[in-house]
Amino acid sequence: MGARVVVVDDDETLRALVQRSLENEGFTVTLLSSGSEVAERLSLSIPDVLVLNAVLPGMSGIEVCRQVRTNGSTHRLPIILLVAGDNGDERLVALSAGADDCVTKPFNSAELVIRVKNLLRRVNPNLLEHMVKVGDIVLDREAHRVHRQKKEVRLGPTEFKLLEFLMRTPGRVFSRSELRLSLWGDDATVDERAVDVHINRLRKGIGLGKADNVIRTVRGAGYALGDF
Structure with a gap:
């Protein structure tokens, strides 16, 4: 069983690409398409890493990040936010909301895998050993x-x-x-x-x-x- 990653993005093609890249490295991946689905998923089981788009239909990834950080059971959950490459302010807002790392879109899926691994090495290296x-x-x-x-x-x-x-x-x-x-x-x-x-x-x-x-x-x- 690889480290568990929940990926939240409304772009079906991007979700499939990220899922394939992470699973090829042994991760167990769950896909969600909106921010409103995250709370229910986390109430069932807390993953090892949460990857979510900053801009999502309904509840934004920024707001999801804030909610995760204020919840006692998830406040330490590692979070990577996907932000627009041409919007420096969005990156600052994402980090202020509590994101551990940001990846600018468009991105190489290999880069995202590396960012996930680097984050896990900092917070729970046993998952990669x-x-x-x-x-x-x-x-x-x-x-x-x-x-x-x-x-x-x-x-x-x-x-x-x-x-x-x-x-x-x-x-x-x-x-x-x-x-x-x-x-x-x-x-x-x-x-x-x-x-x-x-x-x-x-x-x-x-x-x-x-x-x-x-x-x-x-x-x-x-x-x-x-x-x-």
Whole structure:
């Protein structure tokens, strides 16, 4: 599972180009066409990076950026705003609204990918490393292997994906709906109770035959990987 990027632009051709470029680099991409869709999407799951056009139908990207920055659950979300190349004032407004970076349109899609990677290196470099370590758990994205206390842990593909997601932000509590979305996307046929099933399988796998609190259940809230 690559770092998750939400791209918001009303230009269908540009969205498709950006999606292809990011997915070719291993990112998981969600596309939206208007600013009014962003709040609902973020209420379901917070991505690793938000890329949005400064000018959008309905709610502008500038206003979306301001709202994201004033929301306690999203105020640290990395944001890249796409601004018009002939409008220096728009760039200043975008940065004042809280954007972490700005890319001028028209742009080379390769440049945008580089900007996304550079932003992630500053805020969460683990997302770009193939070896991720949290406490005594080591996950290798490339080899698709997990070790704990130097012993290999056998996990199914869904449990591996779930563990990788939890290891991105150890200690943070994820709701069942967030975990379901991270595993199965918008597939409405999957019930949230399936999350409990895979959490239990993951616990058994990484527990090395012992019961521990490496994955905490937070009553009424969800699950979190132990904050080592």
